[in-house]
Every structure is written in structure tokens, then in C-alpha cells.
Amino acid sequence: MDINxxxxxxxxxxxxxxxxxxxxxxxxxxxxNALLAAGASPVMAHAAEEVEDMVAIAGALVVNIGxxxxxxxxxxxxxxxxxxxxxxxxxxxxxxxxxxxxxxxxLNELLTIASPTIIRGNASEIMALAGTNxxxxxxxxxxxxxxSLEAATALSLKYGSVVSVSGATDLIVSGQKIAYVxxxxxxxxxxxxxxCSASAIAGAFVAIQSNPFEAAIFAAVMxxxxxxxxxxxxxxxxxxxxxxxxxxAEITPQNxxxxxxxx
Amino acid sequence: MDINxxxxxxxxxxxxxxxxxxxxxxxxxxxxNALLAAGASPVMAHAAEEVEDMVAIAGALVVNIGxxxxxxxxxxxxxxxxxxxxxxxxxxxxxxxxxxxxxxxxLNELLTIASPTIIRGNASEIMALAGTNxxxxxxxxxxxxxxSLEAATALSLKYGSVVSVSGATDLIVSGQKIAYVxxxxxxxxxxxxxxCSASAIAGAFVAIQSNPFEAAIFAAVMxxxxxxxxxxxxxxxxxxxxxxxxxxAEITPQNxxxxxxxx
Amino acid sequence: MDINxxxxxxxxxxxxxxxxxxxxxxxxxxxxNALLAAGASPVMAHAAEEVEDMVAIAGALVVNIGxxxxxxxxxxxxxxxxxxxxxxxxxxxxxxxxxxxxxxxxLNELLTIASPTIIRGNASEIMALAGTNxxxxxxxxxxxxxxSLEAATALSLKYGSVVSVSGATDLIVSGQKIAYVxxxxxxxxxxxxxxCSASAIAGAFVAIQSNPFEAAIFAAVMxxxxxxxxxxxxxxxxxxxxxxxxxxAEITPQNxxxxxxxx
Numbered sequence: 001m002d003i004n005x006x007x008x009x010x011x012x013x014x015x016x017x018x019x020x021x022x023x024x025x026x027x028x029x030x031x032x033n034a035l036l037a038a039g040a041s042p043v044m045a046h047a048a049e050e051v052e053d054m055v056a057i058a059g060a061l062v063v064n065i066g067x068x069x070x071x072x073x074x075x076x077x078x079x080x081x082x083x084x085x086x087x088x089x090x091x092x093x094x095x096x097x098x099x100x101x102x103x104x105x106x107l108n109e110l111l112t113i114a115s116p117t118i119i120r121g122n123a124s125e126i127m128a129l130a131g132t133n134x135x136x137x138x139x140x141x142x143x144x145x146x147x148s149l150e151a152a153t154a155l156s157l158k159y160g161s162v163v164s165v166s167g168a169t170d171l172i173v174s175g176q177k178i179a180y181v182x183x184x185x186x187x188x189x190x191x192x193x194x195x196c197s198a199s200a201i202a203g204a205f206v207a208i209q210s211n212p213f214e215a216a217i218f219a220a221v222m223x224x225x226x227x228x229x230x231x232x233x234x235x236x237x238x239x240x241x242x243x244x245x246x247x248x249a250e251i252t253p254q255n256x257x258x259x260x261x262x263x
Numbered sequence: 264m265d266i267n268x269x270x271x272x273x274x275x276x277x278x279x280x281x282x283x284x285x286x287x288x289x290x291x292x293x294x295x296n297a298l299l300a301a302g303a304s305p306v307m308a309h310a311a312e313e314v315e316d317m318v319a320i321a322g323a324l325v326v327n328i329g330x331x332x333x334x335x336x337x338x339x340x341x342x343x344x345x346x347x348x349x350x351x352x353x354x355x356x357x358x359x360x361x362x363x364x365x366x367x368x369x370l371n372e373l374l375t376i377a378s379p380t381i382i383r384g385n386a387s388e389i390m391a392l393a394g395t396n397x398x399x400x401x402x403x404x405x406x407x408x409x410x411s412l413e414a415a416t417a418l419s420l421k422y423g424s425v426v427s428v429s430g431a432t433d434l435i436v437s438g439q440k441i442a443y444v445x446x447x448x449x450x451x452x453x454x455x456x457x458x459c460s461a462s463a464i465a466g467a468f469v470a471i472q473s474n475p476f477e478a479a480i481f482a483a484v485m486x487x488x489x490x491x492x493x494x495x496x497x498x499x500x501x502x503x504x505x506x507x508x509x510x511x512a513e514i515t516p517q518n519x520x521x522x523x524x525x526x
Numbered sequence: 527m528d529i530n531x532x533x534x535x536x537x538x539x540x541x542x543x544x545x546x547x548x549x550x551x552x553x554x555x556x557x558x559n560a561l562l563a564a565g566a567s568p569v570m571a572h573a574a575e576e577v578e579d580m581v582a583i584a585g586a587l588v589v590n591i592g593x594x595x596x597x598x599x600x601x602x603x604x605x606x607x608x609x610x611x612x613x614x615x616x617x618x619x620x621x622x623x624x625x626x627x628x629x630x631x632x633l634n635e636l637l638t639i640a641s642p643t644i645i646r647g648n649a650s651e652i653m654a655l656a657g658t659n660x661x662x663x664x665x666x667x668x669x670x671x672x673x674s675l676e677a678a679t680a681l682s683l684k685y686g687s688v689v690s691v692s693g694a695t696d697l698i699v700s701g702q703k704i705a706y707v708x709x710x711x712x713x714x715x716x717x718x719x720x721x722c723s724a725s726a727i728a729g730a731f732v733a734i735q736s737n738p739f740e741a742a743i744f745a746a747v748m749x750x751x752x753x754x755x756x757x758x759x760x761x762x763x764x765x766x767x768x769x770x771x772x773x774x775a776e777i778t779p780q781n782x783x784x785x786x787x788x789x
Contacts, residue, residue: 025455026291026307030551032718037763042718043622044552047595050628057625069310069334071595087360096306190512192295192305237300238508245764249716288552289570330554332573332597359569362583365576453775455558457569500563501771 008205009220013039017207021200022046022076024066024095025200027193030241032058034197037248038222040204044119046072051079059207061088062200063116065106066095071108084114089206089215092116092161093199098128111159117212119155119218120164120199120219124149130155145171149178162212164202167194170220174213181217182261183224186229191241198223217262225259226251266346269516270521271468271481276302280322280470283465285309285339287329287358289457293504297460300511301485302397303467309335314342322470324351325463326379328369329358336369340376347377352469353476354423356462361391366377368475370456371413374422380475382418383427383462383482386411391417412441427465431456439477444480447525448494454504480525488522489514531786532779534744536730540692541566543585547726548572548602550592550621553719556767560723563774564618564748572598577605585733587614588726589642591632592621599632603639611641615732615741618642618687619725624654637685643738645681646690646725646745649674656681671697675704688738690728692721696746700739707743708787709750711757717767724749743788751785752777 023031028044037044045054048071055061059084063076083090085170092110096103107129121129122141130151145167152163152173170181188194202219204208206212229244229251272477281304286294291307298305308317311334318324325348326339346353355373359366371394384392385404393414408430415426415436428434451457465482469475492514493506544567549557552572561568573582574597581587587609589654609616618636622629633655646666647649647655678689678699679779691697696707714720728745732738755777758767 001592024307025288025551027293029555029718030293033763035769036716036718044550044593044627045622045626046593047628049596050594050626053626053628067307067309068313070312099306100308100313102310102316105709115661159318190299192299193294221483234509236509237296237512239503241296241508242768243503245763246760249763287570288551289558292555312611328574330570331576333575359571362569362572363576364577365573365579401634453562455562497772500559500775502770504559504771505768 003214003217003262005218005221005256008209009253009256011208013224014205015208016041017204018043019060019200019203019207020045020052020054020079021062021064022072022079023062023064023196027196030193031195031197031200034248035204035238036202037203038201038243042200043059046075047245048078051075051211052082055079055082058088059091060091060203061109062091062093064093064095064196064199066104066123066196067171068103076110080110080114081258089117089203089212090114091203091206093196094119094121094125094129094153095196097120097121098177104128115159116161117206118162118164118202118216119159120166120216121189122166122195126155126163126165127151131190141167141223143246148166148236149173161214164216164220166198166220170224172213172216172220179217181220181224182263183259184219184227187231187237187240188227190237221260222263227254228259246262266480268475268481268484268519268523271472272516273518274471275467276462278471279304280467281320282323282325282463282466282470283308283317283321283342284327284425285314285327285335285342286325286327287460289329292460293456294460294463296499296508298463298467300508301317301332303465305463311337311341315337315345318345318351319349320365321351323354323466325354325356325466326356327356327372327459327462328366329459331366331369333455334519335352343373343377349487352380352383352475354383354466354469355378356459357382357384357388358459359382360388367391378422379424380425380469381425381465381479383465383479384427385429385458388416389426389428390414401409404506424481427430427479427483429461433477433487434496435476435483440476443526444483444487445526446484446522449492450494450500450503451490453500467475485519488519491522498526529740529743529788531744531747533781534735535782536780538730541734543568543728544569544583545586545588545726545733546571546580546584546605547588547590547681548577548598549588549590549654552592553722556719557723557726559771561726561730563771564727564730568726569604572601572655574600574604577601578608578649580615581605581608582612584614586617586729587730588617588619589768590619590621590722590725591629592722594629594632599720602636605701606636606640613632615643615724615729615738616640617644617646617729619722619724620645620647620651620655623647625649627744630654632673641685642687643732644688644690644728644742646692646728646742648721652681652689652691653677656736667693671695675699688742690742690746692724692746696750697743698739698746703739707746707750708789709747709785711754713757713761713766714753716763730739747786747788748782751782754785
């Protein structure tokens with residue numbers, strides 16, 4: 001696949017897009033630090049009283065339902081509606097889709113308000129969102145990404161979204177187009193917020209370029225290569241989390257281009 | 264004391280129990296990472312709309328009142344009620360018990376809904392919960408764990424709970440049975456969320472074995488030994504927090520057995 | 527400027543003041559760990575049901591509007607009112623002032639309830655708060671600290687507050703008195719929560735001494751010198767965050783005195 005990773009990363013760092021996040025309590029700090037390390041400017045606001053105004057000054061909106069509750073859902077809906085009106089890209093992370101009826105109902109509501117530019121989740125979540133019969137286990141995937149190809153394609157066609165499925169091989173689907181990203185290391189599943197940060201990084205890239213398929217691929221490659229860089233420093237999860245943030249800042253456009261494994 | 268630490272840790276890692284946490288904002292990331300590092304699978308959900316469903320798929324429920332407010336208390340109550348109905352183990356962490364009348368009132372309410380399988384706190388919290396006249400200082404203990412033996416025993420008898428008191432020596436009480444765990448280092452009190460993580464780890468162990476007294480001892484030993492391992496790498500709190508997470512993943516069943524100091 | 531940094535740090539560590547924080551979700555863990563590392567005792571409580579009681583046992587109140595919503599604003603108001611009644615020092619961190627009308631309205635409300643002892647923000651926030659016409663970009667500053675001298679002075683005179691503006695040079699203003707702190711490194715702007723922690727550390731110092739101008743200077747110097755110490759260990763943001771927490775614990779009173787650069 002012919003993607004100019006170098007130029008995208010240079011642009012991200014020079015433009016430092018403001019990414020508005022309505023995300024979960026568990027990952028907020030890590031996600032904000034990941035965006036800062038990569039070169040973006042994060043803002044986290046969720047109140048119905050201000051999300052529309054924050055969306056208006058942001059380059060992209062990231063919505064993550066990891067620790068949802070009604071006041072937050074109200075903020076998500078207003079923010080998505082406003083983003084759609086302003087043609088701002090939206091990334092939706094359906095954390096724990098399938099785990100509870102409430103999550104499923106909220107996701108259905110959100111998807112009637114606006115079609116996400118990118119939907120990013122693990123295989124269980126994507127399959128649950130597409131209505132596939134799948135047993136989920138909380139927020140961790142019980143399926144491998146390639147199993148979700150049919151579900152991802154169906155979702156992509158239904159909502160006109162790019163669907164990005166994280167796993168040993170990341171699967172990125174845009175209608176009939178498919179890309180496979182083979183970067184990353186298994187240890188990434190042992191640190192909370194890696195998937196959420198992948199969604200946020202996708203938000204950063206989709207804020208600076210008009211092709212969401214490329215933005216999603218780019219984010220998957222950036223996450224995966226930085227995971228590989230961190231893994232060369234440490235194989236333990238606490239220090240890996242830190243080394244991963246370091247890698248997001250340390251990676252050069254050339255590193256990224258050379259290390260990308262996309263088919 | 265004759266506890267098979269090795270087998271318990273092997274079981275934890277092979278079974279990777281889902282632990283449902285309703286916990287405080289300060290420690291969510293650290294707690295989730297601690298559970299993942301130890302080998303469990305964390306989920307954090309608090310909304311009244313979904314906690315019962317999440318409890319139903321989890322192996323244990325951990326309730327921590329560190330940053331409580333009415334909507335969260337509503338979620339805690341529903342979750343504890345459902346856990347009791349389904350015979351799922353409950354760990355209660357009474358963070359800041361005694362610091363405000365609201366905390367005391369909420370704890371009393373929660374304890375009328377279900378008897379926790381394990382109550383884990385510091386000495387001030389356990390003494391406050393038992394009605395001992397104790398001045399607390401926010402969320403840090405003003406008493407040493409051994410001072411709380413009478414309070415811990417009273418609580419254990421009243422609720423049929425195992426009571427685990429963290430301190431220089433951890434005290435674990437189940438009715439008339441008492442265990443003393445002498446693992447750990449003082450630096451652990453200088454990192455936020457260590458106690459909260461001890462409660463979560465207790466949740467992981469009580470999810471995979473039927474003896475809550477052993478599960479509480481096991482969690483205290485696991486925390487303490489990992490603290491000792493981390494302290495060998497660093498004596499400063501930022502890097503200690505990271506080294507501690509690394510230790511939770513790195514520790515072998517043999518390490519744990521050999522290093523345990525339980526009386 | 528003749529400030530006894532050594533004695534202040536010795537006092538902080540020996541008195542370990544309880545600092546009550548109503549702060550944002552993104553930085554809670556980092557802020558709590560920063561306070562613990564520095565030698566203070568943090569508590570985080572926000573519910574209207576208990577904030578007044580928590581303020582009553584605390585040495586200072588820190589209010590940070592980073593992820594505000596109506597229930598939290600209710601807690602902030604009660605806490606500030608109670609702190610004023612009890613003559614407890616208040617630090618206000620107007621995160622994202624100017625970014626949305628809601629933030630501006632809330633800040634105005636808070637400032638009618640009590641005059642903060644210290645207001646600490648970046649230049650954009652301070653200028654927005656003073657009514658200067660400034661375009662903000664989410665929560666990151668678009669202006670340099672020295673540009674905000676007029677705004678800081680106006681705010682200081684209006685509310686009788688010490689105003690501390692973080693930037694390449696920190697500006698601390700108390701009426702007509704001005705101090706410039708030249709400690710710190712640019713990498714500090716790439717870690718989320720550095721400014722929020724500066725406010726919390728200011729809360730710790732103002733809890734133990736009666737001169738808020740000195741307390742604000744002291745906090746700025748402590749943050750800056752610890753940033754410099756961390757930067758000697760690493761130039762990457764993930765590990766810098768950790769090294770910074772280490773530095774807060776490791777710094778000696780002598781280090782601080784010798785490294786301070788205040789004019």
C-alpha cells in the first residue's frame with residue numbers, strides 16, 4: 001500500500017491539531033499523554049453545557065464509551081451532532097460493545113445521530129456492533145481481528161465509516177477496500193488504554209488529512225511501530241506503558257515509513 | 264501458615280478472571296493496569312443502567328468509595344445487591360471512612376445491602392467503620408494496623424467478612440482466625456492507589472478460589488512481595504509505581520512462595 | 527528575591543498538610559502522586575454531600591475546572607464558600623478559561639463566592655479570565671506568560687489574589703509586586719497535568735505558610751527545578767513524567783535553594 005507516512009507525521013507535528021475527547025475515566029491521562037507525545041493537542045470535555053463549543057474549535061471529535069453514564073451520553077450526542085453539522089471528523093470507540101444491553105442501546109442511539117468517520121474497536125466489539133452473535137468478556141476481545149472482516153465490512157457499508165479492528169493483525173476496512181497492518185506486539189493488550197489511545201491517535205490524523213482510510217491505517221501503524229520500539233526497551237507492562245509514550249515522541253517520520261508493515 | 268501461593272498465581276494467570284470495579288477516579292488507571300499485570304481482566308463500569316449486567320458476567324465485584332457521589336452510590340448498591348443474589352464475591356474498600364459523615368452514611372447503607380466477602384482498608388478506615396473513636400486525616404491512616412485488631416475482629420464477626428488491614432504488618436482477620444503478613448515496604452504509602460489496588464487484587468483472587476481468608480492473605484502477600492521487588496529497583500515513588508506494575512507481571516509462582524512472610 | 531526555600535520544603539515534609547482537591551479526571555492520579563512525592567497528603571472529594579466536611583479538615587483547597595460539569599461546580603461552590611468561612615487558603619486553576627462560554631460563566635460564579643488566595647494558570651487562561659480578548663486553543667496556551675502581566679495584575683488587584691502564570695518564565699503577581707521564576711524546561715508542556723500539579727503544589731505550600739506570594743513562588747520554583755532534574759535523566763515525555771515525580775521526592779532543601787532562579 002502506498003501511503004506517505006513520513007509526510008503525515010510531519011504534518012501532525014507541525015499542525016498539532018486540537019482533538020476533543022469524550023472518553024472514559026480509566027484512560028484519560030494515558031490518552032492525553034499519548035496525544036501530546038505524538039504531537040497533537042488534547043482537550044477533554046464532556047458536559048452538555050460546553051461540548052458543542054469545544055467541538056467547534058477542535059479538529060476532530062473522539063467518542064469513547066468505556067465508562068458511560070446518562071450525563072456523559074447526553075454530552076456525546078450533542079458533540080456528535082455538532083461535529084456532523086460542522087463536518088468535523090468523528091472517531092467512535094465502542095468500548096465493551098456487547099457486554100451489557102445499556103452499551104448496545106447507547107451505541108445504537110449514537111449511530112443514529114451521526115455516522116462516525118472512523119469506528120475503531122477490537123474484534124468482539126466490532127462484531128457485537130454489527131449484530132454478530134458473540135460472547136464478550138467485559139472490555140477484552142474474545143475473537144481475533146480477522147474473524148471480524150464480515151462484521152467490519154457490514155458496518156462500514158451501513159454507516160459509510162472506516163472500520164478499524166485492532167488485533168495481532170489490525171484490519172482496516174472502508175467499503176470493499178481492506179488493509180492489514182501487521183505492526184505491534186502482544187504486550188499491548190496488557191496495558192489499559194492502548195485501544196483507546198489508538199482511537200485518539202486516529203482522531204489526530206483524521207483531523208489533519210481528508211482521507212479517513214489512510215488516517216486509520218496511519219494510526220494503526222503509528223501505534224504498532226511505537227509498540228515495537230517500546231518492546232525493544234522492556235518486556236514488562238509498567239515500563240512498557242512509559243516506553244510507549246516515549247516512542248510516540250521519539251519516532252521519526254523515517255522510522256515510521258521504514259517499519260510500517262501494511263498489506 | 265500453609266497456603267499454596269504457587270498454585271493460586273498459576274490459576275489466576277490461566278483463568279484471567281473478569282473483575283468488575285466500581286472505584287475512584289484517582290486510581291482507575293493504576294488499578295486496571297495492576298489487574299492486567301497480575302493476570303486478571305479488569306472492567307470498570309458504574310452506571311446504574313448497566314452494573315447489574317456487568318456483575319453477572321464478572322467473577323468478582325470490587326467497590327471502592329474513594330471519590331463517591333450519589334449516582335455512583337446508586338450503582339454500588341445495585342451492583343452489590345446483584346452480586347449477593349448471584350453469590351459473586353464482593354470486596355469493599357472503605358476509602359476515607361471516618362473522614363466525612365457522608366462517607367460513613369454511605370458505608371452503612373452499602374453494608375445493609377450485602378455483606379462483603381472481604382473488607383480491605385487501612386487501620387483508620389477499619390476502626391472508623393467499626394465505630395471506634397478515631398481521628399482520620401483524609402484518606403491516609405493515622406493508626407497502625409495492629410491497633411485495629413479489635414475493630415477488625417468486630418467487623419468480621421458482624422458481617423461475616425474477612426477483614427484485611429494494610430499497614431507495616433498487614434492484618435487479615437476472619438472471625439477468630441488471624442494472619443499477619445509482613446511483606447511490603449514503607450514507600451508503598453507514598454504512591455496513590457496502592458491500597459485500592461490491593462483491594463482489586465483481592466477481588467481477582469477471590470474470583471478464582473472459594474476461601475476468602477486465603478484470597479485476602481494471598482493478595483496481601485502478592486502486593487507486599489511485588490513492593491519489595493520494585494524497591495530493589497528504585498527507591499523513588501514515580502519509578503517505584505512503574506516497577507511495581509512490572510513486578511506484578513514478572514513475579515513467578517516460586518518467587519511468591521519463597522518470599523511470602525505470613526504468620 | 528530573598529526566600530528561604532530550604533525551610534519551606536523542610537516544613538512541607540514535616541507537616542505533610544492535607545490538601546483537598548476538586549480537580550479534573552485527566553490529572554487526578556498524577557496530581558495525587560505529585561503531592562505525595564513532594565511530602566503532602568492529598569485527598570480528592572467533589573460531592574456536594576461532603577466537600578464542606580473535607581475542607582474543614584484540610585489545610586488548603588485546590589479547585590481545578592478542567593473537566594467541569596454541573597454537579598462538580600456545585601461541589602466547588604460549596605467548598606470555596608466553606609473554605610472562605612474557615613479562612614482556609616484556596617487555589618483556583620482556571621483550566622481552559624476562554625475556551626467555552628460555560629467555562630467562563632462558571633469561573634465568574636466561582637469568583638463571586640470567594641476570592642482565591644492564589645490563581646494559577648497559563649497566559650491564555652489568565653488573559654481570558656481578566657477579560658482580555660484572546661483566542662484560546664483548548665487547554666494549551668496561545669500566549670507567552672510575559673504577555674499576561676497586565677491581565678495578571680488586574681486580576682490580582684480585583685480579587686486580592688496572588689496570580690501565578692506558568693510559562694517559559696513564570697510570572698507571579700501580587701498587586702504591584704512581581705516575581706519572575708526562570709526554572710523549568712519546555713518538555714513540561716508536553717506532559718498533561720503539569721500545570722494542574724503546579725496548582726496543587728501551590729496548595730501544599732500555602733497550607734503551611736501565611737504568605738501566599740512566597741507560596742506561589744515556592745511552588746513555581748519547586749516545579750521548575752524538579753523539571754530540570756527530570757530533564758537531566760530523560761528527554762522523552764513518558765519517562766519524564768516518572769522522573770519528575772521522582773525528583774519531587776528526591777530534591778533536597780539545599781538543591782532547591784541552590785537551583786532556584788527567581789528575580
